[in-house]
Amino acid sequence: MxxxxxxxxxxxxxxxxxxxxxxxxxxxxxxxxxxxxxxxxxxxxxxxxxxxxxxxxxxxxxxxxxxxxxxxxxxxxxxxxxxxxxxxxxxxxxxxxxxxxxxxxxxxxxxxxxxxxxxxxxxxxxxxxxxxxxxxxxxxxxxxxxxxxxxxxxxxxxxxxxxxxxxxxxxxxxxxxxxxxxxxxxxxxxxxxxxxxxxxxxxxxxxxxxxxxxxxxxxxxxxxxxxxxxxxxxxxxxxxxxxxxxxxxxxxxxxxxxxxxxxxxxxxxxxVFPTRTARFGVALTHQGPLNLKLSKHAQDFGPIDEACPCPTCSEKTSRAMLHHIVTHETVAAHALTIHNIVFQAQVMGRARSAIIAGTFPDYLRSFFSNYFGDTGYPEWCVNALRSVGVDLLENNPANVVPGKGAKWEYAKSP
Ligand SMILES: [Zn+2]
Incomplete structure (x- = not known):
């Protein structure tokens, strides 16, 4: 090696x-x-x-x-x-x-x-x-x-x-x-x-x-x-x-x-989480997990994420289509697994780019703001990142919530 x-x-x-x-x-x-x-x-x-x-x-x-x-x-x-x-x-x-x-x-x-x-x-x-x-x-x-x-x-x-x-x-x-x-x-x-x-x-x-x-x-x-x-x-x-x-x-x-x-x-x-949660109908996005089983997606004709480069999103497979077949047809598991693997790769790839560019603390702040801005930041993340010099709450009035955060529960439950 x-x-x-x-x-x-x-x-x-x-x-x-x-x-x-x-x-x-x-x-x-x-x-x-x-x-x-x-x-x-x-x-x-x-x-x-x-x-x-x-x-x-x-x-x-x-x-x-x-x-x-x-x-x-x-x-x-x-x-x-x-x-x-x-x-x-x-x-x-x-x-x-x-x-x-x-x-x-x-x-x-x-x-x-x-x-x-x-x-x-x-x-x-x-x-x-x-x-x-x-x-x-x-x-x-x-x-x-x-x-x-x-x-x-x-x-x-x-x-x-x-x-x-x-x-x-x-x-x-x-x-x-x-x-x-x-x-x-x-x-x-x-x-x-x-x-x-x-x-x-x-x-x-x-x-x-x-x-x-x-x-x-x-x-x-x-x-x-x-x-x-x-x-x-x-x-x-x-x-x-x-x-x-x-x-x-x-x-x-x-x-x-x-x-x-x-x-x-x-x-x-x-x-196993990103591929397992895909099979339960959950797509991971930069705004948090998206449960495609929910009926609110039944007439949503946009892709999971407009900006995602994965084949599922770039071919414009609609949320409505995924909602229609999710957990019933195996093609939905393929489509969501592909998307979730690309999402994980993007989270890490953007981290690498930001570290090289000298902007990793900014990347952390913007990622957490997009991902947790609406539900509150998990307190442990705030404390962990403070220990290495990054204050997620700098110039940001977001709520801090104890425990693992609401997004965690949402992603975990099928
Ligand atoms: Zn995608």
């Missing part, structure tokens, strides 16, 4: 960098759409490439169960299997083990779980997770970590963090012995829950292993914790992680979360 910082914001911690991997260049900060089963639901890989997306995420847990390693090996890896020519990141499978399997037991050796297809006990060790990701052939691979929900408290949080550090050592060893280091890049995952002391210890341990890793992820967040805690943990991690490595915040997809994380120094993020 080549990682080159090309611009820094003069006020916040945001930066623009060029990450060169085996399947081309990805400019950071970027949002990675999630292609769980080696496919972004509703789109072909060719469509995704044509939208300009250069990095997507596949789920190791799912690909390992189906189609399985034998098929992936015979296909020559996941790129060839799915016909995807750009960069690919795989997670380690740990998160799905905990969130999807009721019977997962964590031991020092690895995670023991019941196969959802055969019911047979199956062990996923750190070494196996890395070997599976080698077979998949992703450009960026993730360490197996011991994942606990961000709502877990007590000694389990510290135990999981310490084990994640030990498992990182095993992942590094497996990766170094594989001969894949030139084409595949291992990322560590910082754990430690919502406890700043545990996070700090994990950061120290994982930064000490920097020779073995190409980048760092911030894990264990986005699990329903208070947003005021969320941004403080992101800031703590981004502040301490090495400048010359990419920083990936896992499971982040709302536009306001992305922009706050970028301002705090995050380079990459992923989430």
């Amino acid at each position: 080549q990682f080159e910082i090309i611009a820094k914001c003069h006020t916040t911690k945001a930066r623009v960098s060029r990450m060169t991997l085996a399947h081309g260049v990805t400019m950071l900060p970027t949002f990675m759409p999630v292609a769980t089963q080696a496919a972004i639901k509703g789109l072909t890989p060719q469509q995704v490439e044509l939208l300009g997306v250069t990095l997507i995420l596949n789920n190791t847990y799912h690909l390992n169960l189906r189609p399985g390693l034998k098929v992936l090996n015979e296909a020559g890896g996941a790129h060839k299997f799915q016909g995807w020519h750009r960069n690919l990141l795989t997670d380690s499978g740990g998160f799905q083990l905990v969130s999807l399997s009721k019977f997962t037991t964590i031991t020092e050796e690895g995670a023991l779980f019941a196969s959802p297809f055969t019911g047979e006990p199956t062990m996923l060790t750190p070494e196996e997770s890395i070997s599976i990701q080698h077979a998949i052939g992703a450009d960026i691979i993730m360490q197996l970590d011991d994942v606990v929900s961000s709502l877990t408290t007590g000694p389990r949080v510290g135990e999981a963090m310490e084990r994640s550090v030990r498992w990182l050592d095993r992942c590094i060893r497996q990766h170094e012995q594989s001969g894949k280091k030139d084409t595949q890049n291992l990322f560590a995952i910082v754990q430690g829950g919502l406890d700043p002391a545990l996070r700090d210890r994990c950061l120290d341990e994982m930064i000490a292993r920097r020779d073995g890793v190409a980048g760092y992820a911030i894990g264990g967040l986005s699990g329903g914790e208070e947003k005021d805690t969320f941004w403080r943990i992101i800031k703590q991690c981004a502040d301490k992680l090495p400048e010359e490595r990419p920083r990936y915040s896992m499971g982040i997809g709302f536009a306001e979360d992305l922009l706050v994380c970028v301002a705090l120094g995050v380079d990459m993020a992923d989430c």
